[in-house]
Amino acid sequence: MDGALTGIADRRLTQVLADRLSEEPTVVLNGPRTVGKSTLLNVLAQRLGTAVIDCDDPATRGAVRNDPGRFVAGPGPVLIDEFQHVPELLDAxxxxxxxxxxxxRFVLAxxxxxxxxxxxxxxxxxxxDIIDVxxxxxxxxxxxxDEPFVHRLLSGASPGRSAESSPTSRDxxxxxxxxxxxxxxxxRPPGRSRSRWFSNYLDLVIERDVIELSRVRQREMLPRLLNQLAARSGQVLNIAATAQAVGMExxxxxxxxxxxxxxxLIHRLPAWGTTLGSRxxxxxxxxxxxxxxxxxLLGLTPEKIAKSDPAVLTEYGHLLETFAVGEVLKQVSWWDAPVSVGHFRTPAADEVDLVLERDDGxxxxxxxxxxxxxxxxxxxxxxxxRARLGNRLIAGLVLYTGALAYTHDDGTHVVPIDALWR
Structure with missing residues (x-):
């Protein structure tokens, strides 16, 4: 990360990492390629006056694989990037x-x-201890x-009302x-350059990381399956229907x-509240x-969304849900106490997109x-x-693209989505 994309991200994660290292023998920084794990390791290495063992480098990977014990010996902390390329490291x-x-003693990315x-x-x-990056x-x-919006909620604060209108437009x-x-x-600037990056990124992850994990017999099916999952993002997972759509078992x-x-590339948001009843x-x-x-993957651009085609707007609704759920979960990942996450849905299709449960219930x-x-x-x-939880539901929010924040008669807070970062 550099320029406007450095600073707060590095500082927040560096502090989280420092706190965990004071308590845990091994910390794993886990996350997608190119999100800043290597940057974080290098910042730590500079502070400690040590080096990062980069297993993404073929020569280093070969040397580590030949003698993993030699590379993990010593008082530490030992910093190892892309450790999954040499799983034998874990036994050492x-x-x-x-x-x-x-x-x-160890920080693995x-x-x-x-x-x-x-x-x-x-x-x-x-x-x-695993830190999601x-x-x-x-x-x-x-x-x-500022203190993240979700942290204020987890601390018991109410989102409340706001006299200030949201400045964020639909565009x-x-x-x-x-x-x-x-x-x-x-x-990258929006357009061809950024599109080319996404294409190359997915090729790299599928061709290298997925293939390294498992011998995939039908490699050509992976992009097709990913496209189907993109079209179903934000929806209840139906593996049988997804498989049928791409011609797979x-x-x-x-x-x-x-x-x-x-x-x-994907994550499953588990069903929450299964102990509340069979339904x-x-x-x-x-x-x-x-x-x-x-x-x-869906070919959605701001220009296409602005045309308000009904089919595109349906896709955009699912995209916006995935975006907002991701924003909340990122802030949850910075919270130091356990938080259970999931979605809630009844057979009558009454649903809540994201539920956070603190360790006190x-x-x-x-x-x-x-x-x-x-x-x-x-x-x-x-x-x-709310009918099932009563007072356990300390905050219910509807996030939307409107401009005003207000509280409904039933106690539900209606809040612009940009409250997550504004």
């Missing part, structure tokens, strides 16, 4: 931690979800140093949503979906990790609407959730 680190379990690595489950259980949030892009929302948060893409589609999840949906929703990648819920007005029908899901 385990042996070191068996001898010395002091905090701050990887572009593959730690939980999906074959050795991960048995090697470092109970000895590793996600695409830039809008408040990071804008250089906002500005479309620009932000279709741009996403990948730092390198944001440096359901079991193969499930395996490939796990691979796309492992390299941070609560149990299927996850699927979201793309970055709204810019999703927009590119209190709940904050978000419904996302792409319109500039919120109608009574839009509050059905929140009312259904």
């Amino acid at each position: 680190i385990k042996a070191e931690l068996n001898r010395d379990l002091r905090p701050g 990887g572009s593959t979800r730690y939980s999906t690595l074959p050795q991960a489950g048995q090697s470092l259980t109970g000895r590793v 996600l695409p830039l949030a809008q408040m990071e892009i804008d250089g906002d140093r 500005e929302y479309a620009r932000r949503v279709t741009s996403g948060g990948m730092p390198v893409a944001l440096r 359901k079991s193969s589609a499930e395996n490939y979906l796990r691979l796309l999840e492992a390299v941070f 609560v949906a149990r299927q996850p929703k699927v979201h793309l990790v970055d709204s810019g990648v999703m927009a590119w 209190d709940v904050i819920a978000f419904e996302i609407k792409s319109g500039t007005r919120v109608h009574n029908e839009d509050l059905r899901g929140m009312r259904a959730l």
Whole structure:
């Protein structure tokens, strides 16, 4: 990251990393390629006067694979980038931690979800803390140093009313949503240059990272499956229908979906509230990790959205939901206490797009609407959730593209989406 894209993102993550290193023997920075994990490692290396072992470099990777124990020996902290290329490192680190379990010994960065690595489950259980490094949030892009909006909610504050009208226009929302948060893409001007970057990025992740994870027999099916998942982002995941749309067996589609999840192209938002009764949906929703990648896959641009074609606006509604859910989850990832996340849906299709549950059981819920007005029908899901939770629902919010923040008669807060970063 550089220029306007540095600063607050690095400072916030550096502080989180420093706090975790004071308590944990091993910290893993986990997230998509090019989001700034290497930058964070190099900042830490400069402060410590040490070097980063870069396993993305073929020569370094070969040397580490030949003798992983030599590279992890010493008091630390040992900094290793793209460690997933040499999974044997985890066993060597385990042996070191068996001898010395002091905090701050290892910092690993990887572009593959730690939980999906074959050795991960048995090697470092109970000895590793994972920090998600996600695409830039809008408040990071804008250089906002204020306390994040979601943190204020998690602290018990009410979103309240605001006499100030939101300045964000519909066109500005479309620009932000279709741009996403990948730092390198944001440096490119909108248009062919940025589009070419997205194309090359997906080719790299699929051709290199996915293939390295697993022997994929039908490699050509991965982009087709990803396109189908982009078209279904923000919706309840139906693997059978998705598989049928691309001509795959359901079991193969499930395996490939796990691979796309492992390299941070998609994530599943689990069903929440299944203990509230049998009449609560149990299927996850699927979201793309970055709204810019999703927009590119769907061919959505601000110019196309501005034409207000009904089919395009439907796609834009799902894109906006994925964007807003991502913005909330990024701020959750900076919160230091456990937060359970999910979506809520009943068989009657009353739904809430995102539910956050604190470790004390209190709940904050978000419904996302792409319109500039919120109608009574839009509050059905929140009312259904409130009926089940009572006082446990400490804040229910509808995020929309309108200009005013207000509180509905039933206690639901209607808030412009840009409150997440403004």
